[in-house]
Amino acid sequence: QKEVEQNSGPLSVPEGAIASLNCTYSDRVSQSFFWYRQYSGKSPELIMSIYSNGDKEDGRFTAQLNKASQYVSLLIRDSQPSDSATYLCAVNLQYNFNKFYFGSGTKLNVKP
Amino acid sequence: GAVVSQHPSWVICKSGTSVKIECRSLDFQATTMFWYRQFPKQSLMLMATSNEGSKATYEQGVEKDKFLINHASLTLSTLTVTSAHPEDSSFYICSATGTSGRGDTQYFGPGTRLTVL
Numbered sequence: 001q002k003e004v005e006q007n008s009g010p011l012s013v014p015e016g017a018i019a020s021l022n023c024t025y026s027d028r029v030s031q032s033f034f035w036y037r038q039y040s041g042k043s044p045e046l047i048m049s050i051y052s053n054g055d056k057e058d059g060r061f062t063a064q065l066n067k068a069s070q071y072v073s074l075l076i077r078d079s080q081p082s083d084s085a086t087y088l089c090a091v092n093l094q095y096n097f098n099k100f101y102f103g104s105g106t107k108l109n110v111k112p
Numbered sequence: 113g114a115v116v117s118q119h120p121s122w123v124i125c126k127s128g129t130s131v132k133i134e135c136r137s138l139d140f141q142a143t144t145m146f147w148y149r150q151f152p153k154q155s156l157m158l159m160a161t162s163n164e165g166s167k168a169t170y171e172q173g174v175e176k177d178k179f180l181i182n183h184a185s186l187t188l189s190t191l192t193v194t195s196a197h198p199e200d201s202s203f204y205i206c207s208a209t210g211t212s213g214r215g216d217t218q219y220f221g222p223g224t225r226l227t228v229l
Contacts, residue, residue, distance in 0.1 A: 031216075032214075042223070043205045043222050104155040
C-alpha cells in the first residue's frame with residue numbers, strides 16, 4: 001500500500017463548476033498535509049497546507065482534513081481553464097522529520 | 113517569501129561529461145534541501161535529502177557516486193550528475209524547508225531540464 005494515494009484522473013469539470021480532488025494516506029501519525037499544483041513542464045507550486053481537522057479556505061480553494069478517516073481533499077470553486085494542471089497531495093510524517101510522501105497526482109481538466 | 117531558485121534552467125551536455133545544478137533559497141535559510149527527478153508524465157521521484165553541513169541521504173536505488181550532492185551552506189545545495197548518459201536526461205527539481213513559515217513546508221525551485229546527447 002502506498003503512503004499517499006490519489007486518483008490519477010483525468011478529472012474533467014466544466015468551467016465554473018466545483019472540482020473535488022481527493023487523497024488518502026496510510027500513516028495515522030501524519031501531522032502536516034499539503035496540496036501542490038503542477039503545470040505541465042513546470043515544478044510544483046504550493047497551494048495550501050492544512051494541519052487540523054476541518055476546512056481551511058483560501059480564495060477559491062478549500063482544503064478539508066479528516067484524520068480519523070485519513071483523508072484530505074481539495075475543493076476548487078468556480079473552476080477556470082487556468083486551473084487545468086496536476087494536483088499533488090503531500091503528507092509530512094512528523095513536524096520535525098521532514099519526510100514528505102507525495103501522491104502520484106490527479107490531472108484536472110477544466111473545459112471552457 | 114520562500115523563493116527557491118535553480119540554475120541552470122536547462123542544460124544540454126555530451127554523454128560522459130558532468131553537469132552541476134545549483135539550488136538556492138533566496139529569502140530564507142534552508143536547513144533541509146531535497147532533490148527530485150521527474151520523467152515525462154511520471155510522478156516526482158525523491159533522489160536524496162540533504163541537511164546543511166551533513167552528508168546527503170540517498171533513496172534506495174539512487175547511486176550516490178553518480179549523483180553528488182553538496183549542501184555547504186544554509187542557502188545553497190548543488191547536485192552534480194557525473195558521467196552523464198542519455199538515460200539521465202530528465203527534469204531535476206530541488207526543494208527546501210527551513211526558516212520560512214512553520215518550517216515543514218517544501219518550497220520548490222523551478223527545475224532544471226537536463227538533456228544528455
